[in-house]
Amino acid sequence: MSNEPLWHWYTEQVDPNERHSFAFTAVHYFGRTQIQAAEIVETVNYGKMLIIGGRTQSAQADEAIYHESLVHPALVAHPEPRTVLIIGGGEGATLREVLRHRTVQHAVMVDIDGELVEICQKHLPEWHEGAFADPRAELVIADGWDYVAQPGPRFDVIIVDVCDVLEQGPALRLYTRRFYEMLRERLNPGGLVAIQAMELSTEEYKDHLEVRGELARVFPLVRSYATYIPSFWSAWGFIVASDGADPGTFDRVTVNARLAERALDGQPPLIDQLDFYDGETHDGLFALSRGVRQLLVGGTAGAAAGETLA
Amino acid sequence: MSNEPLWHWYTEQVDPNERHSFAFTAVHYFGRTQIQAAEIVETVNYGKMLIIGGRTQSAQADEAIYHESLVHPALVAHPEPRTVLIIGGGEGATLREVLRHRTVQHAVMVDIDGELVEICQKHLPEWHEGAFADPRAELVIADGWDYVAQPGPRFDVIIVDVCDVLEQGPALRLYTRRFYEMLRERLNPGGLVAIQAMELSTEEYKDHLEVRGELARVFPLVRSYATYIPSFWSAWGFIVASDGADPGTFDRVTVNARLAERALDGQPPLIDQLDFYDGETHDGLFALSRGVRQLLVGGTAGAAAGETLA
Amino acid sequence: MSNEPLWHWYTEQVDPNERHSFAFTAVHYFGRTQIQAAEIVETVNYGKMLIIGGRTQSAQADEAIYHESLVHPALVAHPEPRTVLIIGGGEGATLREVLRHRTVQHAVMVDIDGELVEICQKHLPEWHEGAFADPRAELVIADGWDYVAQPGPRFDVIIVDVCDVLEQGPALRLYTRRFYEMLRERLNPGGLVAIQAMELSTEEYKDHLEVRGELARVFPLVRSYATYIPSFWSAWGFIVASDGADPGTFDRVTVNARLAERALDGQPPLIDQLDFYDGETHDGLFALSRGVRQLLVGGTAGAAAGETLA
């Protein structure tokens, strides 16, 4: 039997004409919360994989690429991020990365799905690494929209780490202009928003452009960046939006210098705790190809865009 | 029927535990040459796709990413490339990119499979764009090994664009130290070799490291770079090897300046003919992530490697 | 490569929740006629396979099961079938089986898709075995509906061998009460209609019951039978309808006796020309399981049904 193919497959149907299939050998969780269908399976090639609503959320082998890319550019671009708000981020890995920065005194994570957070706390210790128990962390089970709509404190950095299902689901309105306006009202001066923003390549870019377009109606500065994520088989896009702060203007030397200041007392240098991100990685994230830049410049009102073709 | 899935699929079995499947709607060519199995199908998502031995070679929608990445860094890094040797490159698109540089006076393309070249000439005009008819181009149907083993002229740049099937097949010995030694003997002083070098990500890197290791035993300088290619669903790696010339030290300004000098008379600026490559793209190609650099530094004798972790 | 899976697959999507996939190694035809999409591929397991509109029509390895089951019960149940009308049957194999009976003096095959017939004549000689050239055969390229709607001769047996796509396509109205009324008007006294009638098992039976219901509104006798067809991975159903003639009442001895009378002069015994059908096969075709009979008796007005549960 050892030479035969395995028989349980998770098949992500990208669209009617393309499929990605992963063999798995164990099922850690398979069910539904009140909010969404969720599964955690053990894939052969990427270790544990969290699947929500039929879409890969993150995989053990390379979740660091996703979470480090989402968190560090914005935190590095802020001179002293003390308070951070995370919308979504159920696995706890976004929180984990935020808490690596010694400047952070308080990180609030607001996730709508308390059941899912419990499932992740139980089954995904490789993701959260105990971050939920950090005294600087606060977990709020609530709809992100409701949380930011009500009066409350402002933050230095806000990170939006919610599902990429634009068509439907609870995350839909977290991709609208109105939500971004509310986020801006909850930012301290000089603050930044970082948001996961779907695929970004010359073949797949429409969802990214849509998010970017909404952000550009609210923030003077929007900056797209992207990296390849093996378990997604995709180049994944992110956007930082702000009133002017722009990680795209940081070079590798500056990034490495910032990282060097940020380690917690008694911890090794922050850079040594990271699998993916550092100064050169930062350069690669923000150096977009000519083809992608043409899409961005073409698809977003020029004034708001950080990128140029020139 | 329009809402039903299509029924003909090309399934690339990445390994026993992972599959990528593409629906196709037409068959342009399906057969075998004396050398290899070859098919050209019309995929819904990527247009025409050339498949050799069950592996995607290139797709209409994004072959430019592959071919521009393979050709331009080495040609830009050479101050005046007059003669270029291409080993492989049956589709004619590598030749097409080489001939865009006004400095190139003679480009020799050596492919082992004359039948395949004819199939590509007939069915893939979007790839070669008539390059075979350029008076500067010379097509030689021969085994690349034999061609470089025999006495002959030296070249400014040599590009190796052959199948990524290391396990077997005619291209196997084109990935050996001995072959690279022969290539070096056919290089003019200051010359560079550019080679397609399989996947390069933190998940898939073994084949790349193997090629890089063989090159590093022959050339003082080896420099890896990579980009995401949508139809490959992968981050694809390339290597430039030389006695010292290193595109990894070029920044975007220098690259754009070089490109500006290279257009043929009567043609628009070279940069406007490209879909993917320019100075910023170049920066992105060569800015490898921390994770990938750790693999490269760990996997190759340090002296020969162009990359560092620092 | 020999141990790797093949990479071209024909995937029949049975419904959104079930798929059958066949590897193929060559493409004999791939295109569209004015009427429908058609492909002939070389599957590893079943030889040539004809696919129309994404549905397997017949496969070289076992087309005999389908065609012998469709043709012989009705022809055996008729004491002397001299004239036969075939609606559809583009491959020519239904015609081939009809012409094996020495009593047949004239067989008219009416197919709507002349291009498809030509494709089959060229690429599927294993199916038609030259039947189109038999002087007793007449090929008419026309819509089956139009052919039977206009005045014309009556036939001893009419065989309906058209696509099983009930939802749409040109064959749709060939499964209606009105069409069956017209067929009845073109039958000689004592004549029978045989029709391919989709899957028939306890899991898949709705299309069969629909056809059977329409037939039962026109003919006093409808008799369902079924057999497993490997390349369909299904138990396939057929129906004979008539004013009373009923192959379901024939036992194996009678069937074998009839077959013994039917061979053409100078030919071996008809039974020796057949791969599938004979008296015992006939018994098996008409002995339906309790589960299937319950569906038939429940789903069709009792008076017209040939089957009983008792």
Add this chain to the structure above:
Amino acid sequence: MSNEPLWHWYTEQVDPNERHSFAFTAVHYFGRTQIQAAEIVETVNYGKMLIIGGRTQSAQADEAIYHESLVHPALVAHPEPRTVLIIGGGEGATLREVLRHRTVQHAVMVDIDGELVEICQKHLPEWHEGAFADPRAELVIADGWDYVAQPGPRFDVIIVDVCDVLEQGPALRLYTRRFYEMLRERLNPGGLVAIQAMELSTEEYKDHLEVRGELARVFPLVRSYATYIPSFWSAWGFIVASDGADPGTFDRVTVNARLAERALDGQPPLIDQLDFYDGETHDGLFALSRGVRQLLVGGTAGAAAGETLA
């Protein structure tokens, strides 16, 4: 999401060139016993499905076809089966069918995998329907080989219901001549052995012929029969072996008469408890097609075979 394909699939790889895939929506059990890999998933089309070692064992929608076909022909062909031995049959459904016969006073079920039996007792109540609690039933957790090799009582009917994995696994030696010799020594005079005997069609028959050949070296009478099982997408074969008793000589009238005598006191007629089997079903099971009979007659020493081509 409702129109999108589901994303978890069980893919039975029939051989390197053919695949069957079933979408599932829940996981009831997923793990390994000390003996084998086992899963119970909820398929959309067939309800719960038990998978062992990557092969479908039985499905909720049509397990009755398999289990009624395995049990009743042998029990009906015996004039008064009082004692029955079942080798394997972990789901409990074979036991369930055996216990329907009022003549049965004692049924011993010997299964090697006690963990699997417990899993089935817990998760598959639709299969066993409480049969394990019947006072006439005795469950022995032991290797079937060991059980019959040691001295013990004789039985009127022995049923072998073990995995169809001939290449390897614990069931391998339960398909050998030596095992069948031991079984014969544990049969009362006039007794019969019934055995599940893999696929039987003109396309798939080798495993069946192998089992049949081994049986024919031990028993004077071997009789093959088959039926289509939707969730297997196959025509499944069974064999009865004996010193002479032969269900193949029973007609539908005799079968129905026997069934009428067999109901337990206070129960409805046995025939009304069955989904699949009755007299006409019996006729269909044993009426094999000409193509299959040719394989059987050709593949087994003639004297031992029950079937003939004539």
